[in-house]
Amino acid sequence: MSLPGPDLPDPVFQFGTVVGAHNVDDILVDLINFWSPTYLAEVARRAGEAPDELKPFRSYRVSHELEKMPEDQTPGMIIANRGIQDEPSKMGTSRPGKAYYATWRYQFGVILSAKGKKEGGLPRAQRLAKMYAVAIRLLLIQKRDDPNMKPEWEGILGMLDWVDESYDGIDSDGDRTICLAHTDFNVNVPDAAIWATGPLDPESPFEPDSPTWPPVTATYLNIIKDPTGGE
Numbered sequence: 719m720s721l722p723g724p725d726l727p728d729p730v731f732q733f734g735t736v737v738g739a740h741n742v743d744d745i746l747v748d749l750i751n752f753w754s755p756t757y758l759a760e761v762a763r764r765a766g767e768a769p770d771e772l773k774p775f776r777s778y779r780v781s782h783e784l785e786k787m788p789e790d791q792t793p794g795m796i797i798a799n800r801g802i803q804d805e806p807s808k809m810g811t812s813r814p815g816k817a818y819y820a821t822w823r824y825q826f827g828v829i830l831s832a833k834g835k836k837e838g839g840l841p842r843a844q845r846l847a848k849m850y851a852v853a854i855r856l857l858l859i860q861k862r863d864d865p866n867m868k869p870e871w872e873g874i875l876g877m878l879d880w881v882d883e884s885y886d887g888i889d890s891d892g893d894r895t896i897c898l899a900h901t902d903f904n905v906n907v908p909d910a911a912i913w914a915t916g917p918l919d920p921e922s923p924f925e926p927d928s929p930t931w932p933p934v935t936a937t938y939l940n941i942i943k944d945p946t947g948g949e
Contacts, residue, residue: 734912743780745863757853784827796827820910826854827900847899855901876906
């Protein structure tokens with residue numbers, strides 16, 4: 719799905735680049751899973767806690783909204799894909815054709831449970847949830863799906879713009895508290911789809927490989943000589 723650099727040939731796939739919401743979901747889960755231990759440790763250090771205080775996520779769930787489900791383990795990451803944020807636009811050029819630039823709105827929810835003790839008047843679960851949220855916020859601001867970091871990444875994401883953040887306690891039971899904090903982003907995909915391309919003829923739909931453009935077998939030159947010197 720990634721586009722070639724200026725020194726690489728045009729894509730051979732007839733359909734061109736295409737990125738669906740499921741592709742973006744998968745990338746974001748992998749990106750957070752890959753980088754979150756590093757960012758959680760740094761946030762813990764800056765809060766005066768041990769680097770391993772903020773444990774890795776025990777569960778990931780992609781949904782269309784933020785809500786606690788029985789299967790969620792804590793600490794858990796809930797990624798809510800809220801759909802296309804703005805009307806996709808034709809921006810920049812791709813080869814072949816022209817690319818649609820799309821922006822998805824995402825909410826990244828962190829669900830935490832902790833003893834109900836307070837630290838400076840703040841329940842422990844809320845404090846931890848806010849720490850997780852800032853780690854995820856910083857991660858998404860600073861990192862991308864860089865193929866140089868991880869070869870299976872394809873460099874699909876563009877800018878990730880931070881747009882909102884909130885902290886809502888959602889449940890309390892005895893001396894334990896469950897809290898959900900979320901940080902919200904607009905996730906930009908410069909090449910969500912390519913227009914002015916596509917197959918020239920219907921292909922067999924059940925072939926295992928995507929159809930490619932046929933190889934060039936001949937070239938034709940038509941040389942026209944322009945007169946010089948006013949003749």
